[in-house]
Amino acid sequence: xxxxxxxxxxxxxxxxxxxxxxxxxxxxxxxxxxxxxxxxxxxxxxxxxxxxxxxxxxxxxxxxxxxxxxxxxxxxxxxxxxxxxxxxxxxxxxxxxxxxxxxxxxxxxxxxxxxxxxxxxxxxxxxxxxxxxxxxxxxxxxxxxxxxxxxxxxxxxxxxxxxxxxxxxxxxxxxxxxxxxxxxxxxxxxxxxxxxxxxxxxxxxxxxxxxxxxxxxxxxxxxxxxxxxxx
Amino acid sequence: xxxxxxxxxxxxxxxxxxxxxxxxxxxxxxxxxxxxxxxxxxxxxxxxxxxxxxxxxxxxxxxxxxxxxxxxxxxxxxxxxxxxxxxxxxxxxxxxxxxxxxxxxxxxxxxxxxxxxxxxxxxxxxxxxxxxxxxxxxxxxxxxxxxxxxxxxxxxxxxxxxxxxxxxxxxxxxxxxxxxxxxxxxxxxxxxxxxxxxxxxxxxxxxxxxxxxxxxxxxxxxxxxxxxxxxxxxxxxxxxxxxxxxxxxxxxxxxxxxxxxxxxxxxxxxxxxxxxxxxxxxxxxxxxxxxxxxxxxxxxxxxxx
Numbered sequence: 001x002x003x004x005x006x007x008x009x010x011x012x013x014x015x016x017x018x019x020x021x022x023x024x025x026x027x028x029x030x031x032x033x034x035x036x037x038x039x040x041x042x043x044x045x046x047x048x049x050x051x052x053x054x055x056x057x058x059x060x061x062x063x064x065x066x067x068x069x070x071x072x073x074x075x076x077x078x079x080x081x082x083x084x085x086x087x088x089x090x091x092x093x094x095x096x097x098x099x100x101x102x103x104x105x106x107x108x109x110x111x112x113x114x115x116x117x118x119x120x121x122x123x124x125x126x127x128x129x130x131x132x133x134x135x136x137x138x139x140x141x142x143x144x145x146x147x148x149x150x151x152x153x154x155x156x157x158x159x160x161x162x163x164x165x166x167x168x169x170x171x172x173x174x175x176x177x178x179x180x181x182x183x184x185x186x187x188x189x190x191x192x193x194x195x196x197x198x199x200x201x202x203x204x205x206x207x208x209x210x211x212x213x214x215x216x217x218x219x220x221x222x223x224x225x226x227x228x229x230x231x
Numbered sequence: 232x233x234x235x236x237x238x239x240x241x242x243x244x245x246x247x248x249x250x251x252x253x254x255x256x257x258x259x260x261x262x263x264x265x266x267x268x269x270x271x272x273x274x275x276x277x278x279x280x281x282x283x284x285x286x287x288x289x290x291x292x293x294x295x296x297x298x299x300x301x302x303x304x305x306x307x308x309x310x311x312x313x314x315x316x317x318x319x320x321x322x323x324x325x326x327x328x329x330x331x332x333x334x335x336x337x338x339x340x341x342x343x344x345x346x347x348x349x350x351x352x353x354x355x356x357x358x359x360x361x362x363x364x365x366x367x368x369x370x371x372x373x374x375x376x377x378x379x380x381x382x383x384x385x386x387x388x389x390x391x392x393x394x395x396x397x398x399x400x401x402x403x404x405x406x407x408x409x410x411x412x413x414x415x416x417x418x419x420x421x422x423x424x425x426x427x428x429x430x431x432x433x434x435x436x437x438x439x440x441x442x443x444x445x446x447x448x449x450x451x452x453x454x455x456x457x458x459x460x461x462x463x464x465x466x467x468x469x470x471x472x473x474x475x476x477x478x479x480x481x482x483x484x485x486x487x488x489x490x491x492x493x494x495x496x497x498x499x500x501x502x503x504x505x506x507x508x509x510x511x512x513x514x515x516x517x518x519x520x521x522x523x524x525x526x527x528x529x530x531x532x533x534x535x536x
Binding site: 038039050053056061062063064066067068069070071073074075077078106110111113114117120121122123175176209210213214217218220221224225 | 352426
């Protein structure tokens with residue numbers, strides 16, 4: 001258990017954002033000539049995931065939250081097997097809204113990791129984990145608003161679908177060309193436009209359908225797990 | 232002799248990190264070709280998949296080769312003009328090189344995702360982060376369970392209908408949405424039971440120990456050390472410029488001294504190691520069979536299937 005040690009964990013929590021990522025950026029710019037953007041951003045993505053796992057280990061996660069996170073991860077992975085219109089992102093967003101930002105991030109990143117064993121692992125996996133994790137994390141921070149209004153939830157789903165696509169386009173440009181030029185990025189965005197549209201539509205549609213029934217169930221679960229806590 | 236994939240997962244993970252870290256970022260064509268050869272040999276010797284996989288990756292490499300000269304006009308050796316834009320030999324070489332790189336990295340990744348099963352991944356992440364590993368492990372277990380829940384619930388729904396022809400397409404859609412919703416409910420209720428049994432097994436208590444199916448032996452340590460040394464040689468010589476290659480304006484090699492050859496040899500050893508492991512494993516079984524110790528035909532039949 002490497003990060004089971006509290007001292008190392010705390011050291012990581014402070015040193016990754018403040019020291020290691022800036023150092024990686026500087027060293028990468030100095031040492032690597034070719035593909036320096038890809039190596040730096042890949043390193044930063046992996047380190048951010050490590051940072052998150054350190055902070056998740058440090059807090060006392062109840063077994064109930066962990067089990068609920070496992071269920072939502074399984075749902076998101078199964079959702080990705082649905083052809084074309086995939087409810088995975090909606091599941092991740094609802095998890096963030098109802099079970100909190102940390103659980104949202106965990107479910108997002110784990111479901112990207114696990115579903116990629118079917119869809120193909122690759123250098124894109126850390127980026128995908130980070131992108132889906134951030135969708136769940138932001139949903140968790142916006143949860144007071146998103147719990148109250150379904151239009152806001154659908155709008156959030158649409159925005160996060162677009163943001164996910166734009167984020168992954170950065171990766172495809174870095175992967176297929178050397179460096180990030182505006183023309184290449186715009187070309188990647190344009191070629192991914194149908195996918196972006198599908199993400200936006202499917203997120204909004206699934207959130208429209210699922211917000212009430214799944215939200216009700218997650219709320220009930222929460223009140224069962226934490227008797228006397230906020231329902 | 233042990234198959235490459237039967238080493239401890241830490242060895243496989245380190246090997247893949249070392250190979251991706253060097254092969255993906257060192258642009259030298261010799262490195263890229265060696266990496267592709269190693270990946271192809273391992274793919275075919277270990278029967279990792281159908282031949283259509285390398286064929287489609289070859290198409291990808293060819294496409295990258297042909298597209299690059301059309302979008303990049305750098306380089307000094309003009310081959311021909313397309314719409315008044317020069318198509319240069321250097322851009323063609325750059326495209327071929329990055330095509331080979333993409334194909335070999337993707338082929339290695341394909342082989343590794345066959346070897347690194349979820350169980351092995353969780354064995355590794357469980358050491359770094361036991362709670363997250365527990366969540367991942369139970370998620371993997373829940374996926375087939377929910378499939379069964381969904382089948383059960385939707386068959387109950389179906390049997391509630393008087394006739395199969397009663398269901399219109401819209402009705403069927405509503406039915407499957409209701410089944411899905413009920414599945415989610417059942418799954419979440421299951422998670423409460425799962426949480427109780429996690430508590431009963433000592434979730435979060437400091438004295439809890441892990442159980443792993445994988446044993447880390449001295450051979451694993453030796454392989455890891457050798458992999459680290461090879462990757463270190465490559466990275467060091469890449470950092471000091473011995474593996475530099477310039478594509479523009481003229482294709483030229485930066486290194487060429489003994490350091491270059493040593494690091495190319497180190498990379499060749501690194502990328503041919505999995506295929507060599509598989510060959511040694513096969514040779515071991517063939518030798519035992521020849522000596523008539525036992526009939527290992529069953530092993531081969533299962534492996535060849």
